[in-house]
Amino acid sequence: MNIQNLFRTLISGIVVYGVLLATPVWADNLVNLTSTGASIADGNAACPDQPYFRYVGGDPDNFSNPTDPAYPSPDLATLLITPPSIQGVVDYDVAMNNGRFGDSFNLQNTRSVCYAVIKFRAKNTGDVPSTDGLTIGHVESGGSPFTVVAQVLEPGALPLTQTYAFDATGLALLSGITGGTTPLDSILDVYLQDDAEIDFITLWVWYGPVPSCGGNPSTC
Numbered sequence: 001m002n003i004q005n006l007f008r009t010l011i012s013g014i015v016v017y018g019v020l021l022a023t024p025v026w027a028d029n030l031v032n033l034t035s036t037g038a039s040i041a042d043g044n045a046a047c048p049d050q051p052y053f054r055y056v057g058g059d060p061d062n063f064s065n066p067t068d069p070a071y072p073s074p075d076l077a078t079l080l081i082t083p084p085s086i087q088g089v090v091d092y093d094v095a096m097n098n099g100r101f102g103d104s105f106n107l108q109n110t111r112s113v114c115y116a117v118i119k120f121r122a123k124n125t126g127d128v129p130s131t132d133g134l135t136i137g138h139v140e141s142g143g144s145p146f147t148v149v150a151q152v153l154e155p156g157a158l159p160l161t162q163t164y165a166f167d168a169t170g171l172a173l174l175s176g177i178t179g180g181t182t183p184l185d186s187i188l189d190v191y192l193q194d195d196a197e198i199d200f201i202t203l204w205v206w207y208g209p210v211p212s213c214g215g216n217p218s219t220c
């Protein structure tokens with residue numbers, strides 16, 4: 001993974017119930033994500049008897065003014081300005097051209113992750129959007145390194161709302177942020193560099209044993 005791909009973007013939230021929309025097939029641009037099984041019904045089926053937590057960043061208002069605030073963690077805020085970009089750091093609903101976007105979600109949970117779905121809306125707005133990426137992971141103390149959990153490359157190529165499920169690798173890495181053997185601070189960072197605009201990001205997370213670990217969270 002080159003440095004350009006590494007720096008592709010994240011956010012905060014609350015518990016609610018809702019309905020997911022259909023997802024376009026775009027597998028070539030997905031890292032540790034899949035368009036298969038990206039629904040609440042799939043998460044409920046994979047993690048029986050587990051409620052889901054919904055984390056929301058930005059308002060799904062189709063990029064409308066006013067801008068929606070992002071709340072990057074202190075470590076992500078440091079990453080966003082290292083080095084400074086031409087445009088600077090932007091919020092949701094801001095056309096980005098050589099800028100940086102970031103938001104952080106405090107997952108507030110120390111259990112491993114059984115299932116997770118991400119939904120967002122993006123569009124290309126800058127000079128070379130084909131090199132962009134939305135990166136989901138965890139920024140370490142002081143702004144580096146960025147532990148990558150999953151990515152969507154060129155997230156604005158499709159002017160549509162996109163919904164993906166984390167694959168087995170993504171779930172294992174996500175569990176390293178929450179309920180792994182050396183859990184971090186449960187903050188999930190999302191980072192985007194540098195030519196696309198984000199309307200909103202929503203995460204659904206089911207906690208519990210990681211399916212790929214044979215149902216035993218103590219072993220992974």
Ligand SMILES: [Ca+2]
Pocket residue numbers: 059061063064065066067068093
């Ligand atoms: Ca708005």
Ligand SMILES: [Ca+2]
Pocket residue numbers: 097098126127128129194195
């Ligand atoms: Ca650019």
Ligand SMILES: [Ca+2]
Pocket residue numbers: 127128129130131132193194195
């Ligand atoms: Ca770019």
Ligand SMILES: [Ca+2]
Pocket residue numbers: 058059060061062063064068092093198199200
């Ligand atoms: Ca918005």
